[in-house]
Amino acid sequence: MADTISSSKLKLIATNEIGDKALKKRLSTLGAPPLDTLLREAGVVLEDRLRSVSGLKEDGVRLVDEALAPDKKRLILSLHPGEQDGFRMLYRGAMQAIRNPPMHKLIDFSVQRAITLLRLIDSLLLLLPESDPADEAHEFLKKVKKYKSSPNEAMRTVLSTMQGIINGSSRLHLGYESVTANLYWLDNDGHKRRFFALNAKNGTARVWTDYLRNSGYGEYVTELENIASSLLPGIRGQKSGAIKVRDANAGSICDLIRNLSNVFAR
Helix, strand or coil: CCCECCHHHHHHHHHHCCCCHHHHHHHCCCCCCEHHHHHHHHHHHHHHHHHHHHCCCCCHHHHHHHHHCCCCCCCCCCCCHHHHHHHHHHHHHHHHHHHHHHHHCCCCCCHHHHHHHHHHHHHHHHCCCCCCHHHHHHHHHHHHHHHCCCCHHHHHHHHHHHHHHHHCCCCEEEEEECCEEEEEEECCCCCEEEEEEEECCCCEEEEECHHHHCCCCHHHHHHHHHHHCCCCCCCCCCCEEEEECCCCCHHHHHHHHHHHHHCCCC
């Protein structure tokens, strides 16, 4: 029979040693489980998180490979391809060695081994975002509403276009920083080059060219400036060009984003 852990000891571990909020909450509901059940639940939390933050539906090892393979650009933990693949192997190993065994058979873990593996799962969870892209988009739009910077529906329309573009590309990435939602191009070395941003605080759409220019991608800058100049007349030779997002111009901004993104499709 598999060893168990007392509810009081598990609560103490969850409170003092587990950093991930979802895992901490899950452990608090288990009472006094067998140790293989404890690891099974932790593995499920990890798998669920990977699905949530990647938007994928696969299971186990296939989920890890689809989410973290360097050529997929789905869930980026490092911009260096070798390091990214290292993270993939870490999560792959966790699926194969920690999550899978207790899913398929009963295992007599020692208390110390179970707790060590639980801490490892916790560490892997802490390396991942806590929320999925939909949650981040929701938080961004809440900031738009808070600052009353631009019509909420107009900003939602533009953000939806940004989300649609990255879903069809392995070289484009959508990321959120403070009050901005940003589109990045991933160059051949895996470096992120921002070229477009929505700002929730001031309600602008901004085309960035200096990140590309300073990295030696002048040919892309010229194309972006040519595409954006009709909507942003003063952008040529500048670091960026911005326009307020309104209901009347949201469609034009969406067209601009699509045209800018096509520059990086080759």
